[in-house]
Structure formats: C-alpha cells, structure tokens
Amino acid sequence: MMKRLLVVSMLHVMVLQSATIVLDPGHGGKYVGTANDAEQLVEKHLSLEIAKQLAERLRSNKHTVILTRETDVALDDDLITDLTKRAQVATDSKADLFVSLHFNGSTNKNRVGFEVYVPYESQYPIKCYSLASALHYDISHEIEPYFHGGSLGNLNALDGGIKASRFNVIKKATCPAVLVELAYLTNEESAKKLKTDVFKDILVTAVYKGIERYLTHSTQKVSTCSRPRCRRWQRGRVV
Numbered sequence: 001m002m003k004r005l006l007v008v009s010m011l012h013v014m015v016l017q018s019a020t021i022v023l024d025p026g027h028g029g030k031y032v033g034t035a036n037d038a039e040q041l042v043e044k045h046l047s048l049e050i051a052k053q054l055a056e057r058l059r060s061n062k063h064t065v066i067l068t069r070e071t072d073v074a075l076d077d078d079l080i081t082d083l084t085k086r087a088q089v090a091t092d093s094k095a096d097l098f099v100s101l102h103f104n105g106s107t108n109k110n111r112v113g114f115e116v117y118v119p120y121e122s123q124y125p126i127k128c129y130s131l132a133s134a135l136h137y138d139i140s141h142e143i144e145p146y147f148h149g150g151s152l153g154n155l156n157a158l159d160g161g162i163k164a165s166r167f168n169v170i171k172k173a174t175c176p177a178v179l180v181e182l183a184y185l186t187n188e189e190s191a192k193k194l195k196t197d198v199f200k201d202i203l204v205t206a207v208y209k210g211i212e213r214y215l216t217h218s219t220q221k222v223s224t225c226s227r228p229r230c231r232r233w234q235r236g237r238v239v
C-alpha cells in the first residue's frame with residue numbers, strides 16, 4: 001500500500017511516495033526465454049540480474065520490493081499457471097504496481113530496441129498507461145545517449161513504443177501492470193552491450209527513474225506519444 005512520507009528540508013517540502021512494488025524477472029527454471037548462444041546470454045538470467053539490481057535501488061529509496069522469483073526457478077510446471085502465480089504475487093502483497101522485466105528475441109537479427117506493453121484489459125487503464133508512459137520516457141532518455149552515433153541508429157530505431165497486449169502475466173494483475181522488453185538479445189551489438197555493467201546499469205537506472213516518475217505523477221499523464229494507439233490510451237480507452 002502506498003504511504004506518504006513528508007520530507008522537510010531547509011529549502012523545500014516534498015511528498016515522497018513509499019510504495020509496494022512487485023518486480024517479475026521474466027521466465028526462470030525450464031522457461032529460459034530467449035537466448036544468444038554466441039554471447040552466452042540467456043533471458044531468464046539477465047532478467048533476474050536486472051530485477052535484483054533494480055530492487056536494491058528501489059529499496060534504498062524506502063520502497064517495499066517483492067520479486068516473483070529470487071532464483072532460477074519456474075513458479076509452476078504449467079506455463080499458464082506459472083504466469084498466473086506471478087500476477088498473484090502482486091495481489092497477495094497488495095502491490096501498488098507490477099513490472100515484468102524481459103528481453104526480446106527475433107529471427108531478424110537486425111531488430112533492436114525496447115518496447116513497453118500495457119494489458120488490453122485492466123481495472124486500471126489510465127494508471128497502466130501512466131506507468132508505461134513514465135517507463136517509456138525514461139528508457140528513451142537513458143539509452144539514447146548510449147546508442148547515439150552507433151551502428152544501431154537513432155532513437156527512432158530503438159523506440160518500439162507503448163503497445164497493448166494480451167500477455168497473461170499483466171492481464172491477470174490486480175494493480176497497474178506493465179511488461180517491458182528492454183532490448184533484443186538476438187542482435188549482436190545489443191547483446192555485446194548487455195554483457196557490460198555500464199549498459200545494465202543504464203537499464204536499471206532507466207526503469208528505476210520511470211517507476212519513481214510514475215509514483216510522483218501517478219494521477220497525471222506523464223508524457224505524450226503521437227502514435228495513434230498511444231493517443232487512444234491517453235484518452236483512457238482500452239484498445
């Protein structure tokens with residue numbers, strides 16, 4: 001549950017939101033997710049590593065953070081039940097928000113970038129969009145300078161936008177929920193960057209800032225996007 005902390009300093013008074021946040025490191029156990037064999041990168045390991053670093057950062061800012069898994073395990077032998085159990089963690093902990101962390105894969109090795117997904121159906125369409133919009137804003141702003149001038153091109157090529165999806169893991173969450181695909185493991189340049197602490201830290205910082213932005217402005221729409229699908233979400237319609 002959200003608690004408000006009043007912080008008074010010599011210069012200003014501000015309200016910090018102390019929230020309960022559930023982070024879902026995508027996959028685990030027999031569900032490995034996507035992989036890049038040449039670079040020895042496996043999505044289930046990378047999502048857990050990023051989630052743990054992100055949890056540490058959020059906890060240092062007084063939030064309660066719960067991970068759907070702390071080790072390399074599946075939550076159930078059955079895939080649908082595995083995904084349902086992840087969402088159930090958010091329900092059981094009365095979470096204020098749920099973020100599922102993933103890395104993408106494609107047979108097209110040139111595909112790059114990040115995507116933020118909101119559920120097609122949610123009790124909280126505006127809050128889901130606000131959370132997605134905040135994450136989209138901060139991921140864009142954090143990764144752009146890092147990729148700038150590289151062979152992966154400009155932010156346009158990297159920005160997969162905000163999309164509606166039927167992913168079970170966010171559809172079943174009983175709080176504002178999004179799923180983030182942070183980068184393509186199957187692209188060689190992205191994979192090489194993902195092996196560096198510098199890029200991992202950029203991604204952790206980006207998601208951390210996005211969550212804080214949402215918590216500070218959760219009743220507002222925090223950024224705008226001109227894509228038709230995003231505009232429909234901004235009007236609060238589930239598409």
Ligand SMILES: [Zn+2]
Nearest residue numbers: 026033102103
């Ligand atoms: Zn995944």
